[in-house]
Amino acid sequence: MRDGFLLVLSGPSGVGKGTVCEALLDKRKDIKYSISATTRKKRPQEKNGENYYFLSLDEFKDKIDDGEFIEYAKVHGNYYGTPKSYVVDKIAEGDIVILEIDVQGALQVKENYPGAVYIFLLPPDMKELRSRIEKRATEDEETINLRMNNAKNELSFIDKYDYAVINDEIEKTVKKIECIIEAEKLKVTNIQGVKL
Amino acid sequence: MRDGFLLVLSGPSGVGKGTVCEALLDKRKDIKYSISATTRKKRPQEKNGENYYFLSLDEFKDKIDDGEFIEYAKVHGNYYGTPKSYVVDKIAEGDIVILEIDVQGALQVKENYPGAVYIFLLPPDMKELRSRIEKRATEDEETINLRMNNAKNELSFIDKYDYAVINDEIEKTVKKIECIIEAEKLKVTNIQGVKL
Numbered sequence: 001m002r003d004g005f006l007l008v009l010s011g012p013s014g015v016g017k018g019t020v021c022e023a024l025l026d027k028r029k030d031i032k033y034s035i036s037a038t039t040r041k042k043r044p045q046e047k048n049g050e051n052y053y054f055l056s057l058d059e060f061k062d063k064i065d066d067g068e069f070i071e072y073a074k075v076h077g078n079y080y081g082t083p084k085s086y087v088v089d090k091i092a093e094g095d096i097v098i099l100e101i102d103v104q105g106a107l108q109v110k111e112n113y114p115g116a117v118y119i120f121l122l123p124p125d126m127k128e129l130r131s132r133i134e135k136r137a138t139e140d141e142e143t144i145n146l147r148m149n150n151a152k153n154e155l156s157f158i159d160k161y162d163y164a165v166i167n168d169e170i171e172k173t174v175k176k177i178e179c180i181i182e183a184e185k186l187k188v189t190n191i192q193g194v195k196l
Numbered sequence: 197m198r199d200g201f202l203l204v205l206s207g208p209s210g211v212g213k214g215t216v217c218e219a220l221l222d223k224r225k226d227i228k229y230s231i232s233a234t235t236r237k238k239r240p241q242e243k244n245g246e247n248y249y250f251l252s253l254d255e256f257k258d259k260i261d262d263g264e265f266i267e268y269a270k271v272h273g274n275y276y277g278t279p280k281s282y283v284v285d286k287i288a289e290g291d292i293v294i295l296e297i298d299v300q301g302a303l304q305v306k307e308n309y310p311g312a313v314y315i316f317l318l319p320p321d322m323k324e325l326r327s328r329i330e331k332r333a334t335e336d337e338e339t340i341n342l343r344m345n346n347a348k349n350e351l352s353f354i355d356k357y358d359y360a361v362i363n364d365e366i367e368k369t370v371k372k373i374e375c376i377i378e379a380e381k382l383k384v385t386n387i388q389g390v391k392l
Contacts, residue, residue: 164384
């Protein structure tokens with residue numbers, strides 16, 4: 001059996017990474033979600049070990065020291081990180097592991113995993129992005145402005161990614177990402193031992 | 197508007213390049229067929245200017261001298277070539293030009309057009325390939341054996357291609373190639389002037 005691969009789904013805050021990721025996971029059994037660890041506060045609907053592993057600052061720092069993250073970063077004052085073992089195990093089993101992650105994290109992953117597949121999710125336009133961030137309604141005006149400025153800066157890193165997908169309609173976005181997965185599987189460089 | 201691209205559909209004789217190519221052209225308006233020129237004899241059902249441009253040896257050699265081919269080759273004793281102007285014009289108009297071509301020709305195209313998308317069509321197995329070549333029933337036993345040996349040799353060039361698609365069922369094959377096209381369109385390197 002051939003190895004799976006790491007699919008990094010990234011883009012600015014508010015672009016819809018979470019929704020797209022959930023829709024992909026609902027649709028396909030061969031995609032596994034890489035659950036991140038974070039020190040940020042749990043939102044009301046979130047569950048520990050499902051949306052995130054919610055860790056204390058000390059717990060998080062211990063894991064950094066032990067090299068247990070494939071990436072970690074401090075964003076908006078909180079730590080976020082990706083535990084290494086799950087990703088490595090699932091890829092070895094032939095699964096596609098999806099990593100839903102901000103741009104800063106994705107760039108860090110790329111330093112260590114250049115062979116992963118990097119998708120940048122784009123908003124249809126910046127007004128739409130602001131509207132989405134505002135609808136989330138868990139942040140104050142200052143935080144919203146900070147996220148908008150971050151988003152503008154993050155867009156400049158798009159050329160570090162393999163693919164860019166405009167997230168205008170969720171069904172279309174999911175189909176596009178499924179095509180990217182299919183095409184990646186068909187790459188000659190990813191095929192081992194074609195039998196004839 | 198972004199440029200289109202050249203899609204090179206290649207693989208051993210008898211693998212089903214022609215059938216796959218026709219199915220793709222039937223299904224999608226954004227794919228244009230690059231009609232080759234050849235000095236080989238017209239088969240009963242073929243039409244000049246539709247399947248091929250059928251040229252005399254002298255006509256063909258004049259076009260070689262005038263640099264009017266993006267590739268040409270002598271295969272099984274006949275010349276085959278791809279007229280340049282049509283391909284260049286259609287790509288500039290944003291179309292995908294599909295080039296259905298043997299392996300020798302594809303490798304020659306790659307020298308001049310490394311940015312094209314190269315797909316190697318594989319038979320499910322070599323017995324199936326022989327059966328397909330025999331069913332075509334336009335060649336004698338010696339020619340069939342020659343084509344089988346060529347096919348085995350051609351398979352060794354698969355690593356020069358971007359994608360490998362096993363042609364087991366035509367509908368599946370077409371869907372896979374459509375995914376490759378979609379993914380190629382989403383590549384960051386192929387996106388010009390994303391507007392935000």
